[in-house]
Amino acid sequence: LVERGGERARQVGALTFGPSAGVEQVVGITGAPGAGKSTLTDRVIASARAEGGPVGVLAVDPSSPYSGGAILGDRIRMQGHAIDDDVFIRSMATRGHQGGLALAAPEAIRVLAAVGMRTILVETVGVGQVEVEIAGAADTTLVVVTPGWGDAIQASKAGLLEVADIFVVNKADRDGAAETRRDLDNMLDLNPSMGEWRPPILLTTAVSGEGTDAVWAAVGDHRSYLVGSGELERRRERRLVDEMNRVLVHLLERDVRTLAGGDHFEGVKAELLGRRLDPYQAAARLLDAERG
Amino acid sequence: LVERGGERARQVGALTFGPSAGVEQVVGITGAPGAGKSTLTDRVIASARAEGGPVGVLAVDPSSPYSGGAILGDRIRMQGHAIDDDVFIRSMATRGHQGGLALAAPEAIRVLAAVGMRTILVETVGVGQVEVEIAGAADTTLVVVTPGWGDAIQASKAGLLEVADIFVVNKADRDGAAETRRDLDNMLDLNPSMGEWRPPILLTTAVSGEGTDAVWAAVGDHRSYLVGSGELERRRERRLVDEMNRVLVHLLERDVRTLAGGDHFEGVKAELLGRRLDPYQAAARLLDAERG
Numbered sequence: 001l002v003e004r005g006g007e008r009a010r011q012v013g014a015l016t017f018g019p020s021a022g023v024e025q026v027v028g029i030t031g032a033p034g035a036g037k038s039t040l041t042d043r044v045i046a047s048a049r050a051e052g053g054p055v056g057v058l059a060v061d062p063s064s065p066y067s068g069g070a071i072l073g074d075r076i077r078m079q080g081h082a083i084d085d086d087v088f089i090r091s092m093a094t095r096g097h098q099g100g101l102a103l104a105a106p107e108a109i110r111v112l113a114a115v116g117m118r119t120i121l122v123e124t125v126g127v128g129q130v131e132v133e134i135a136g137a138a139d140t141t142l143v144v145v146t147p148g149w150g151d152a153i154q155a156s157k158a159g160l161l162e163v164a165d166i167f168v169v170n171k172a173d174r175d176g177a178a179e180t181r182r183d184l185d186n187m188l189d190l191n192p193s194m195g196e197w198r199p200p201i202l203l204t205t206a207v208s209g210e211g212t213d214a215v216w217a218a219v220g221d222h223r224s225y226l227v228g229s230g231e232l233e234r235r236r237e238r239r240l241v242d243e244m245n246r247v248l249v250h251l252l253e254r255d256v257r258t259l260a261g262g263d264h265f266e267g268v269k270a271e272l273l274g275r276r277l278d279p280y281q282a283a284a285r286l287l288d289a290e291r292g
Numbered sequence: 293l294v295e296r297g298g299e300r301a302r303q304v305g306a307l308t309f310g311p312s313a314g315v316e317q318v319v320g321i322t323g324a325p326g327a328g329k330s331t332l333t334d335r336v337i338a339s340a341r342a343e344g345g346p347v348g349v350l351a352v353d354p355s356s357p358y359s360g361g362a363i364l365g366d367r368i369r370m371q372g373h374a375i376d377d378d379v380f381i382r383s384m385a386t387r388g389h390q391g392g393l394a395l396a397a398p399e400a401i402r403v404l405a406a407v408g409m410r411t412i413l414v415e416t417v418g419v420g421q422v423e424v425e426i427a428g429a430a431d432t433t434l435v436v437v438t439p440g441w442g443d444a445i446q447a448s449k450a451g452l453l454e455v456a457d458i459f460v461v462n463k464a465d466r467d468g469a470a471e472t473r474r475d476l477d478n479m480l481d482l483n484p485s486m487g488e489w490r491p492p493i494l495l496t497t498a499v500s501g502e503g504t505d506a507v508w509a510a511v512g513d514h515r516s517y518l519v520g521s522g523e524l525e526r527r528r529e530r531r532l533v534d535e536m537n538r539v540l541v542h543l544l545e546r547d548v549r550t551l552a553g554g555d556h557f558e559g560v561k562a563e564l565l566g567r568r569l570d571p572y573q574a575a576a577r578l579l580d581a582e583r584g
């Protein structure tokens with residue numbers, strides 16, 4: 001329901017929002033395709049389950065902006081937990097308009113919290129703006145890089161340095177893991193916006209499980225920092241305001257679709273395609289016409 | 293000017309838009325970080341230059357959604373053409389709000405066309421929605437994968453299958469190049485939305501130049517297909533309408549920022565943070581209050 005949106009999703013959203021909708025911890029996991037995020041997520045699920053509480057996983061799958069296809073590779077790879085009733089895994093794919101996932105993800109997280117998930121993992125595929133935004137909207141964000149992929153320039157380009165609370169250099173049995181750690185360390189030294197928390201850089205081999213216990217321990221350390229510094233509350237408040245602003249944009253986008261079906265659209269489009277109005281002039285003409 | 297936006301950018305935009313603003317060919321180049329796009333772009337520049345006309349390159353660098361930093365790695369790697377006056381290379385970074393690059397890129401392309409560039413290459417870093425959108429808004433889109441990165445599921449996830457006019461398996465001297473070609477081939481067989489043009493899959497080693505001549509030849513073949521089928525005109529018209537719609541959203545987003553500075557914002561925000569209104573209820577309240 002929440003993924004599709006609409007009136008009933010609004011009812012679910014209102015029901016799962018409120019003072020009682022507390023959740024123990026939301027952990028985002030992001031990184032380039034092929035970095036081994038799903039396998040690492042699998043290990044983190046196991047660590048979280050060892051502590052006892054139920055675990056919800058949202059595997060956000062940007063699929064395609066052009067078609068509705070979704071591939072459930074993540075779900076398949078996490079089947080190690082398929083028979084554990086206290087692990088709930090849901091793939092979410094991009095359906096419909098841009099920004100849809102950024103709107104649906106926080107609502108889906110609240111639904112998972114409302115049904116009692118103590119730990120919620122949000123794994124995104126890829127390192128585009130939307131994915132980084134979704135994974136970055138967590139209490140704790142893990143950024144997964146690999147020795148082959150993760151030279152410091154590329155990680156920085158993708159905006160990962162700013163959202164990372166913990167770096168994981170996965171596939172650390174490959175050549176270059178130490179160099180990648182050093183590069184990330186150097187980039188952190190140069191990062192002017194870093195606060196009191198300096199993201200640790202952990203080496204793992206998720207396939208064998210090597211080093212993955214330390215990841216969950218670091219998540220706990222970051223949690224303690226967030227609570228102790230008051231940053232947890234600030235982050236959650238900022239997230240709510242950001243979400244409200246995205247909803248506002250979404251509501252205004254609906255206005256655009258209304259304009260595109262309106263009386264003036266075809267005339268303005270003809271002026272645009274005849275190259276008599278540029279896109280900005282055409283858009284302004286359309287708004288003016290609609291608002292009288 | 294165009295990157296910054298604002299009133300003077302609008303004047304430049306209007307000046308460079310018009311019946312005469314034809315450009316020979318816009319070629320998008322996209323793929324995951326580390327796939328060797330910049331080196332391949334370098335080779336494509338050389339091929340295009342060998343035909344004679346001036347070449348414009350827009351290296352779109354999503355940098356960070358959270359800070360203004362931009363790294364000019366692409367420009368540095370393309371320095372082989374630094375002394376060629378008929379090659380103009382410009383890095384564009386994400387500055388300010390989301391969607392900024394998607395708005396600025398088509399205007400920058402028109403500026404390059406207006407100053408006489410016959411071939412315009414648009415290289416994007418990463419495979420997020422915005423990057424795929426920008427690179428996909430070309431006459432011909434090259435999708436670059438590597439044997440290590442490009443298993444078919446990952447390429448499909450990133451939405452690359454739908455935008456690709458030509459696939460390039462770069463770093464083809466590595467193990468697995470033939471398998472990657474076969475995987476892509478199989479995915480193309482399964483793609484229901486494919487039209488008359490079946491994207492060729494080319495193997496290159498951009499560092500040595502192996503196979504890169506065939507890339508430019510395939511770009512020419514695709515160009516012939518576009519012109520012959522009437523698809524070129526249709527694509528360009530669709531792009532203009534899409535751009536106008538994005539501008540509309542942008543103008544409406546400005547309305548959101550106005551709302552965020554308005555009289556009602558603090559009161560609604562307090563209701564939201566007190567968890568008495570969920571983000572949808574809060575956004576609707578704000579719009580209602582503002583519109584009387």
